[in-house]
Amino acid sequence: MRISIAMSIAVAAAVAIAACSSVDLQNMNSVLGAAQSLAQATTEPTEQQEAEIGQQWAATLVGASPLVHDAAPERYLNRVGRWVASRSERPDLPWRFGILDSEDINAFSTPGGYVFVTRGLVVRLRSESELAGVLGHEITHVVRRHQLHAMRTASGIAAGANWLSQYVPQNGATGIVSGRLVGGVKEIMQRGLDKSDEYEADRDGVVLAARAGYDPYGLPGVLQMLQGLNPQDSSVALLFATHPSPGARLDALDRAMGTHFDVYAGQAENVARFQSVFAPASGQPAKKRKKNAA
């Protein structure tokens, strides 16, 4: 066996030497080109490319569900979100946060720093620390480029090193809606990200919340709330189809958090500030509720 392998190596080497002798310049160039593509495979997209992809991704999302057009809750969301993002490894991205006007319970993020929560989710949260936990999870997807990972996986092995060229215009043109990109992001939004990336986003999300001065048990609190919902409920259908079950996520967080977070468990929950913006379970921004209460 060993001899036969040695023999084939010797034969292959001989063939290779023979081939080399007839290599012309054109062949040499194509070999170099392939090597270059291989190098690109390990190269992350530039921030400009991320922003380009993110913009079209986010435009598609608000095409599916418009934003809540109410400055007070939107501003508040951006304050909390930007503060949590500023504790991450990518504080200087052009972070933008928005509330989607949908009853469904979900949250999304895109490359480049767009983060969305649905109105259905935000009115079920009970504190700023829970919001910070959700945002920490989404911010992690951006910081760790989980969406780009999903795009690369979705583009298949055949696309190889040039996977990005399928989605981003190579001629430097910007602002052009790419049909392939929009099709790709729709696919990923329906299928979800890699499950291991979801678990990582939970682990990093609680750390980001703790770094930002919040009680890190906000995200587990949200997962507890999700676990209490009927999984057959249509408002959680997409969330549950694209994420591991809340129970599995809580089990994983239990293992990961251990006792490391105990010292931060007394940090801010900011229930009152949160509920002055989002009326608990009323389904409407607080402005109206205050008027009713007066």
Added chain:
Amino acid sequence: MIGKRNVLTAVVLASLAYAGAAFAASSGVIADRVPLRDAPNSDAATIANLEAQTRVVILQRKGAWLQVEIGSQRGWVRLLSVRTAVSDTAGDSGLGKVFAVATGQSTGSSVTTGVRGLDKESIRNAAPNPAELSKLDAWVVTAVDAGTFAQTAPALRAQTMTYVGANGESQ
């Protein structure tokens, strides 16, 4: 009389929900066998061992601990060892949505136009809407503004903490 008591119960439950935020739900289930301790710390004496699936009443939260009651016993368990008892009575809120619209009660913000899902179908049919997206620009908060927000009461104190791995290893 009964009505009054119900109102009182509702008030107590509501204030519980406020006080302990997520974890002061009325009951929970033990996820995996855990020690029930007589104080909220790992060095406290073990009163009993609770088996998986034990139903507990949650009394209060203190940091990473929950005070629970099982029959006549009271003690503390780690917060993440308790799971929400999955509701078997909750209906599809999709139905609730239809009800709210039918009875004219608005459950949404001023721009809501009835039942609107964000499901696979709406994603498939979505046309990119850059004009809607650009509305986010009006609400953007800079890093400096976010820092000011964090310093405004109730202030948030930034901490340094490394990420953790799947088994709690520091990264």
